[in-house]
Amino acid sequence: MIASNLLDVHDLNLAFGGLRATVDVSFGVRRGEITALIGPNGAGKTTLFNLITSLIRPDSGRVIYDGQRIDGLAPVRIAQMGLIRTFQTARVFPGMTVLDNLMVGRHRRLQQGLLAQLAWSPAVRAEERELRKCATELLDLVGLGHLRNQEAQDLPMGAQKLLDVLRALMAKPRLLLLDEPAAGLNDSETTELAELLLAIRDTGVTVLIVEHNMPLVMGIADAVVALEAGAVVACGTAQEIQTHPQVLRAYLGEEVPA
Numbered sequence: 001m002i003a004s005n006l007l008d009v010h011d012l013n014l015a016f017g018g019l020r021a022t023v024d025v026s027f028g029v030r031r032g033e034i035t036a037l038i039g040p041n042g043a044g045k046t047t048l049f050n051l052i053t054s055l056i057r058p059d060s061g062r063v064i065y066d067g068q069r070i071d072g073l074a075p076v077r078i079a080q081m082g083l084i085r086t087f088q089t090a091r092v093f094p095g096m097t098v099l100d101n102l103m104v105g106r107h108r109r110l111q112q113g114l115l116a117q118l119a120w121s122p123a124v125r126a127e128e129r130e131l132r133k134c135a136t137e138l139l140d141l142v143g144l145g146h147l148r149n150q151e152a153q154d155l156p157m158g159a160q161k162l163l164d165v166l167r168a169l170m171a172k173p174r175l176l177l178l179d180e181p182a183a184g185l186n187d188s189e190t191t192e193l194a195e196l197l198l199a200i201r202d203t204g205v206t207v208l209i210v211e212h213n214m215p216l217v218m219g220i221a222d223a224v225v226a227l228e229a230g231a232v233v234a235c236g237t238a239q240e241i242q243t244h245p246q247v248l249r250a251y252l253g254e255e256v257p258a
C-alpha cells in the first residue's frame with residue numbers, strides 16, 4: 001500500500017548555539033495536496049525547508065520522503081528524487097532571457113547522457129525542443145509568454161517570482177517546496193499565483209508552501225501547519241487553523257480570552 005503522506009518529518013531538532021530553531025517538529029504532507037507552513041517571523045519555517053532539503057543537518061530527528069529516509073543525503077540527490085524548492089528571494093539568471101531562465105531548470109529532466117549532449121545528437125535536439133515547448137506553455141499559462149525573449153532581470157519583481165516557481169516546475173517535481181512565493185507580489189499577481197498553485201496541485205504535484213499571505217494560504221491550502229518559536233502549535237484544515245486559539249495568539253497577536 002502506498003502511504004498517503006509523501007513527506008513525513010519526525011521529531012526534528014536543530015539549535016543554532018543556544019537558540020532552538022526547530023523543536024521536536026513532526027508533521028506530514030499528504031500526497032496531491034497543498035500544505036502550508038505558517039508562523040511569525042523567526043518561527044523556523046525556512047530552517048525547516050533547509051532541513052528537509054538537507055542544506056543543513058538536524059541535531060536529531062528524521063525526514064522521510066516517499067518512504068525513504070533522506071536526512072543526510074546530498075541536496076542534489078534529493079532534488080533528483082523530485083523534491084524541488086524555491087528560495088525566499090527570487091533568483092533569476094542575469095544576462096539570460098526569460099525562456100532561457102526556465103530552460104536552466106530542466107537539468108533533472110534530461111534523459112540523454114553527457115556524450116550525446118556534447119555531440120548535440122538528434123535525440124538531444126528533440127529533447128531540447130520538447131523542453132522549450134513546455135517552457136513556452138508554462139509562460140503562456142501565467143501570461144508571461146509575450147516576454148519570453150526579454151532579459152529576465154528586467155522583469156518586475158512579481159514576474160520574477162512567478163518565473164522562479166515555473167523554473168522549479170521545469171524540474172518535474174513530485175514535491176514542490178515554495179518559500180514565500182507571494183512576497184512582493186501585488187494583488188493581481190497573487191491571484192495568478194494562487195491559480196498557478198491550484199493548477200500545479202491538480203496535475204498531481206504535492207506542494208509545501210511557506211507563506212505569510214493569509215488570504216492566499218486560506219484560499220488554496222488543503223492543510224496548514226502552524227509554527228511558533230520552532231515548534232508546531234497546530235495542524236489542521238485552513239478553517240480549523242484560522243480559529244485555533246494558539247494560532248490567533250502566536251500568529252495574529254490576538255489575546256485569547258481565558
Ligand SMILES: Nc1ncnc2c1ncn2[C@@H]1O[C@H](COP(=O)(O)OP(=O)(O)OP(=O)(O)O)[C@@H](O)[C@H]1O
Nearest residue numbers: 016019020021039040041042043044045046047048
Ligand atoms: N544560520 C543561522 N544561524 C543562527 N541563527 C539562525 C540561522 N538561521 C536561522 N537562525 C535563527 O533561527 C530562527 C528561525 O529562523 P527562520 O529563518 O527559520 O525563521 P522563519 O520562520 O523562516 O522566519 P521569516 O518568516 O522571517 O523568514 C530565527 O531566530 C533565526 O534568527
